[in-house]
Amino acid sequence: MISKQLANQIVEQTMLRLHRNINVVHTNGMILASGDRLRVESIHGGARIVAKTEKALIITEENNHLFQNAKPGINLPIFFQNELVGVIGITGNPDDIVEVATLVQLTTEMMVHQALIASQSEWKRKMRETIFQDLMNQQPLQKVMEERLYKIGFFYAPPFYAITLDVEATLMAYQSFVEHMEDFFIHESVIFGRYQLNEHFILVSGMDTKAIKRKITMLLTQLKKYFNVRIGIGQPVQSLEKASYSYETAKNAIEYGDKKKSIIFFEEVEIFSLLKKSDSQEALHFTSRVLKDLNNKLIHTLVVYFSNNQQLTICSEELGIHRHTLTYRLNQIHETTGYDPANFQDAIILQIALWLKNK
Missing domain, CATH: 1.10.10.2840 (PucR C-terminal helix-turn-helix domain)
Structure with missing residues (x-):
């Protein structure tokens, strides 16, 4: 559904261009935002009808009395992915605004789509990082986590590879970095994100070593156009509960690997990890x-x-x-x-x- 914050943004941006009063209404008929602030949180009878029928409704001076708290104008349904998420109303003589009504509807749906997609993406990012945090804490796979994995599209088929990225990305560039990752792994069963302060992770399922190397080489080719990055690939594990071990070995690959290399497998530096108490x-x-x-x-x-x-x-x-x-x-x-x-x-x-x- 449309939030009050988004409703206010729609009203502000639309009225700025249309110079007419705009109402954004919840599917239950309550006005979420309006150019007329006194109408906010009141019930709009016409919008209620639109929410039920999912069809546009024209209110005139002649039929205005039939709808609670309504004024002459045009009210139209707003959809997101074929689901009704709200109603937008344009106040005024229907004859004067009929030509722009459909354009306002389409523009509003575009704003809603952009905002809700961004909200879903942010939710998925937080969910991925929460799941990874639980795995690093060696939490057992309970039903709640399995449901979360399913919701973000991660199917836990072994082997599992944990990968860490040493990225020199500024705070301003981080959003761009995440978007690169989302676009690149759009079809794969992968969890990725930021872990702790400056660690970035990837957790991959169901790929063999050759496929991993090919995929990560392709990723590096894209990322290095914009970021300085080194990638450590950990030991594969057969159980998701052991992902923390794979991630530790991935970090060892970065720590002990050749600084001139961009991709380091743990096997290349395994002996260094055996000698990690080098300051004794x-x-x-x-x-x-x-x-x-x-x-x-x-x-x-x-x-x-x-x-x-x-x-x-x-x-x-x-x-x-x-x-x-x-x-x-x-x-x-x-x-x-x-x-x-x-x-x-x-x-x-x-x-x-x-x-x-x-x-």
């Missing part, structure tokens, strides 16, 4: 002991060497040095630390020390 005394002691007195140049050389799978030619090209120079540096690292970067077992220790140092 033991970790600091281990890093200091293994890397010892390596300078920044040698540490950078080691990072590039491991990132290129210990391939000398590719590593030397990326560093912009001769291959012999690279070999000399690796020998320096071996002599300083006691660990040989070319040896598999030693390389593991050096790599873990680097990870801990950079986390």
